[in-house]
Amino acid sequence: MTGWNVSRHPEWDMMYAAGLTVREIADRCRQNVATIRLxxxxxxxxxxxxxxxxxxxxxxxGPDRPTTAWRxxxxxxxxxxxxxxxxxSNSGEGVEGSLARWVANQRTAYLSGRMSxxxxxxxxxxxxxxxxxxxxxxxxxxxxxxxxxxxYVAAVGEMPRYKNYASEHERTLGVWLHTQHQRRSEGTLQSxxxxxxxxxxxxWRSRS
Numbered sequence: 001m002t003g004w005n006v007s008r009h010p011e012w013d014m015m016y017a018a019g020l021t022v023r024e025i026a027d028r029c030r031q032n033v034a035t036i037r038l039x040x041x042x043x044x045x046x047x048x049x050x051x052x053x054x055x056x057x058x059x060x061x062g063p064d065r066p067t068t069a070w071r072x073x074x075x076x077x078x079x080x081x082x083x084x085x086x087x088x089s090n091s092g093e094g095v096e097g098s099l100a101r102w103v104a105n106q107r108t109a110y111l112s113g114r115m116s117x118x119x120x121x122x123x124x125x126x127x128x129x130x131x132x133x134x135x136x137x138x139x140x141x142x143x144x145x146x147x148x149x150x151x152y153v154a155a156v157g158e159m160p161r162y163k164n165y166a167s168e169h170e171r172t173l174g175v176w177l178h179t180q181h182q183r184r185s186e187g188t189l190q191s192x193x194x195x196x197x198x199x200x201x202x203x204w205r206s207r208s
């Protein structure tokens with residue numbers, strides 16, 4: 001049986017570490033606030049520092065934070081998609097047209113690299129909002145690799161190497177991390193990915 005040192009809900013931990021509030025996580029995952037709060041209190045006991053990481057990320061959230069009004073619009077877009085099995089159309093009138101413009105604005109902010117990690121996570125439940133299925137697949141793979149990197153660092157206590165590596169798994173993660181360093185130096189790493197890396201593995205920048 002898996003011990004308590006292994007998280008039952010690593011996705012909640014990642015969102016919390018990225019600076020999302022308990023309410024935002026509950027809205028995103030359709031879970032009870034008290035349930036998530038209890039889980040996070042247990043995780044703090046077995047993974048000390050999670051709350052400090054969250055508070056630092058929360059304090060660092062800029063003006064692009066998901067406000068109450070923004071989350072309300074997201075809920076409206078999610079409800080529309082659930083009812084109609086599609087995104088709102090630009091040709092729609094009234095509420096639908098307004099929602100379509102809102103989704104388009106989110107897509108523009110995301111593709112230009114100006115969207116915060118918190119918003120990207122919350123928008124994940126709105127299928128197709130990015131407008132490019134291939135890009136969506138790439139982003140899902142990126143988040144999956146970040147989760148694998150986080151697990152590796154937690155287990156090994158150091159960053160993976162892409163040279164003099166001990167396993168193929170370490171080499172794969174090391175090459176991926178090296179690529180993130182290069183893109184950050186070039187200024188081509190999307191802001192939400194940079195925020196997610198900083199929140200999940202704060203020491204990744206200090207890697208030599």
